[in-house]
Amino acid sequence: MDFPLGVDISAYQFSSDGKRKPNFDIINAKCEFVAVRAGISWGYQDKWFRYSWDNLTVPRMAYHVIYPGESAVSQMQHFLNIVRPTATDRLVLDVELDHGQTKTKITDTLVQCLEYVKAQTGRYPIIYSRAGWINQFVDVSQLPEVDWWLAHYLKALPYPQFTPEKTPPPALPKGVKKWLIHQTCEKGNGAEYGVASYYVDLDRWNGTSDDILAYFGLTGQPEPIKPALEEKVNKLWEAHPELH
Numbered sequence: 001m002d003f004p005l006g007v008d009i010s011a012y013q014f015s016s017d018g019k020r021k022p023n024f025d026i027i028n029a030k031c032e033f034v035a036v037r038a039g040i041s042w043g044y045q046d047k048w049f050r051y052s053w054d055n056l057t058v059p060r061m062a063y064h065v066i067y068p069g070e071s072a073v074s075q076m077q078h079f080l081n082i083v084r085p086t087a088t089d090r091l092v093l094d095v096e097l098d099h100g101q102t103k104t105k106i107t108d109t110l111v112q113c114l115e116y117v118k119a120q121t122g123r124y125p126i127i128y129s130r131a132g133w134i135n136q137f138v139d140v141s142q143l144p145e146v147d148w149w150l151a152h153y154l155k156a157l158p159y160p161q162f163t164p165e166k167t168p169p170p171a172l173p174k175g176v177k178k179w180l181i182h183q184t185c186e187k188g189n190g191a192e193y194g195v196a197s198y199y200v201d202l203d204r205w206n207g208t209s210d211d212i213l214a215y216f217g218l219t220g221q222p223e224p225i226k227p228a229l230e231e232k233v234n235k236l237w238e239a240h241p242e243l244h
Contacts, residue, residue: 003168003204004212005030008063008183010037011048013195018048024055026194032212033059033205035092035149038082041067042074045082053083059216063092063128068101072112080120088217091117091125092149098137107139114144126180131171140175148172149181149203156187160198163187168204179206180215 013022027034036052039045053060064079085091093113098106110127117125128149134140152170157163165184172179181203188202205212213219 002208003182003206004032004209006033006035006058006181006203006205007031007188007193007195008035008037008201008203009052009195011046013052013190013197013200014048015196020196021048022052022196023194024052024057028057030193031058032209033061033203033216035061035063035203037094038062038064038079040065041070042078045078049082059088059090059212059218061090061092061126063094065094065097066109066113067097067099068106068109069099070109072109073116076113076116076120080117085121090216091121092128093117093125095127095129095138096133103137103139106137107142110138111142111144114146118144128183129173131173131176134173134176138173140173147180148176148178149183150179151183151186153183153185161187162189162199165202165204168206181205 007027009022009027014020034056036049036056037046038049049062053062062079062083062085064075064082066075079091083089083091093110095110101109114124117123124144124146126147126149127143128151129138130151150170150172152166154163154166163185165188166182168182168184170179170182170184183201183203185202187199190197190200193200207215210219
């Protein structure tokens with residue numbers, strides 16, 4: 001399996017003054033899916049979310065950082081208000097902050113977030129985290145069946161080197177049987193993927209290119225007319241003006 005490549009980006013992939021922006025022609029050409037940070041908790045919106053979101057032509061996911069001690073409803077209302085997702089967009093809960101909360105509280109907040117998004121959109125969001133953190137702070141047995149995007153890297157090489165990707169699969173949290181996306185690297189070559197930052201996160205999909213399209217509900221879309229067929233159609237119209 002090829003494990004199709006994607007990246008995840010945020011305001012950190014823009015220069016601090018906003019003058020240098022990601023080249024989305026490169027991103028859309030090299031990536032088969034992209035995740036963009038929408039915001040954090042109930043009050044922060046990534047200032048470059050909408051710009052990034054609107055410039056993507058590949059399947060796109062929006063991720064939102066959860067504060068476990070804050071209102072789940074307020075956080076998810078903020079998330080959905082930022083993204084305004086369409087039927088082919090996918091949502092992600094970024095779950096990697098404990099803020100001194102108990103495992104029970106963190107789990108309860110996460111479940112409330114999952115259920116709120118499901119009620120509003122018809123499907124559960126993906127959970128982004130890493131196995132060790134989930135094992136320590138979340139009771140997986142209390143979660144509905146969800147898809148997992150899991151970070152698991154090789155040991156980072158010192159700057160200015162780029163760290164190679166870790167070969168899938170990622171480590172799975174206890175109680176989790178399968179993974180959807182593996183974040184394989186947090187120190188990939190940013191310039192190679194068209195971002196303004198030196199480093200960029202790299203991700204791999206557990207499946208094929210067709211699996212990605214199916215997951216995002218993009219199968220069965222009308223294909224553009226191929227050049228050869230388009231030429232035949234034009235010749236037919238020229239030869240039979242009565243068809244005009």
